[in-house]
Amino acid sequence: MKLTTLTAALALAGTTALAAEKTLDIGVSDALTGGAAVYGLPQANAVKMAAEEINAAGGIKVGDDTYMLNVIAYDDKANPTEASNSVRKLIDRDGVKYILGFCCSGATGAVASFIENEDAVMLVGNAAERSITTREIPNLVRTRPPADYTGAAAGTFVAQKGHKKVAVLGALDIGFYASYVDAFEKELEKAGGEIVTRESFGLKDRDMTPQLTKIRELGPDAILVVGYVEPAAFIYRQAVELGIDVPRFGFTSGSEEQFLRVATSEQMEGVWDLRPTELTLLSASDNGIAYHANYSEKYGIAPSPSSPYAYDQTYALKDAIEAAGTVDDTEAVAAALRELPVPDEVVMQYLPVDGKMFDVNGQAYTSNGAFQWQGGNWVFVQDLPSDAAAYSAFLSTID
């Protein structure tokens, strides 16, 4: 009996020694300050929260080892140079192999241009520029669908509402916003409609009354606003102040809290946001409701609608590492990501292509939705036409 106990104790000690608990550093490069922090900071928070949940649930199992995640986050200010420096620091100094975050297209594009040559895997979140996943980069995947995928759906929706003359006001010097409008216009024109003017603004602009005055004189049926939350909120407010009384559609992905810092709920009433079916409490799945509650409790502020893209990255990475059975072989993990079914824990509602979360280009697709501001909240009204398989095939044809 004594011998059996001793043997069991030795065996247990041996197992403990072999199956060590290790730490896996993962990096985040995102806009933690500056104008794009409205998207970047919630993403970084989401990764940290997901990492804590994964650790609390026992970590990532690789063979006999268990890895606890440690997040190292750097502020790239959505600036291409800063992002390149952040990622270089993560890879060269911190020895990180898995880099998440990436809210904004300019900074993301800069990192994507060299990541293929690195022993690392890049998981892109909110950045919506199409070209990020048309370069056939094997060690890059993205959770957010490209802007034109959503823009086409939005154009169809607005045309179906019977609007023929649409005025656009947007951050049109930013590629993915321009591509959203291009795709929107194509679908609108198919239905006999047209864009009567394309007015633009800079990301730091807050006075849009000159552009709105011009739009008012043109007498459009509807307005389409594409841009960051903060300038968009000013547009919605100033449109009301100028007495513009036509339906307002947008592509902004801002939370209620973010809009209410600038405009009143009355000024926002009736505004549409035509975007991927991102998080809103009123349309969320069980995962989404839990995410919203946990995030709000942890950070004392509601999560932005697009922040789960980064949360979902973390769970996709966990599943891919476990499927590949390694943390050191980044090629194997990158390949596993491309074969991955949609993880159970994700918040966004992904549309798998051939049963996989990411298509051959490393691109994931969510459904698109029409959300409307009603009584102080974004309310999910209906799905927008979203053919992920057809768009994936189209994406593969682009060089």
Place this chain on the structure above:
Amino acid sequence: MIEILQQIINGMAIGGVYVLIALGLTTVFGILGIAHFAHGSVSMFGGYLTFFLVVMWGLPLALAILIALVVGFLLGVLIELLAYRPVRNANHINAFIVALGLTMMVEGLNLEFFGHEQVVIPTDFSRVFNIGGVTIPELRLYVILAAALLIAAMTIFVEKTKTGQAIRAVAENRDAAILMGVNVNTIPLVVFSISTALGVCAGVMVGALFAIAPGIGEGLVVKGFAVLILGGLGSIPGAVVGGLVLGITEALAAGFISSAYKDVIAFVAMILVLLVRPQGLMGKA
């Protein structure tokens, strides 16, 4: 016609803010010859402080502005005493470097104290007036009126008071002013105090009309210097005319030519004016 009038009204509100920024800059430059780059960041400090007092402490807006003005006044004294006075008699490049350093310092302090988030100063002015098809939001109207009031007060102060006369005397001829018994150690303190208080007013207006965020002050100070050059260096009427011209030109350019190039068009217009009048619109040849 309504569209033109509307654009002019649109431009007057932002033009009023430019005027206040430029008035602060032009008095400092006219008297002391200092390009006070930190003026925009100091303005933002005033806006942030007002926001903080209204939102965090729950003070009424008018009281918060009053406190911010007093703090701005004192801040101006500190800036002159601690930053610029030690280099007053040194080479101009020293004051230039101090100005740049001060800008970074105030920006850093703003970030440290108030964070990186965009903030909007809440007001109760949500009515919109419609006069013959031209709409004027209540808040914009008050901004235009407040700017006009401050310009008038500044003009009366400089033209009609003894201190104002002393300021003009120092600007005109410092040595002669000393001989006439003007205390040239006090004048820079007064100038910086008033300049900073005007900047605080501009910061409050920007914060209520639009938003305050890191980086906004830098843009404002660039526009302020543009107004200075357009109106004529050191000229108070020049700052008024230049600010309004720049604000209205931007609005008209965005409305009638191209919103993508409104800043470029405004600056091209400024260059054209300077080709004809190198001394600025109201500057002395």
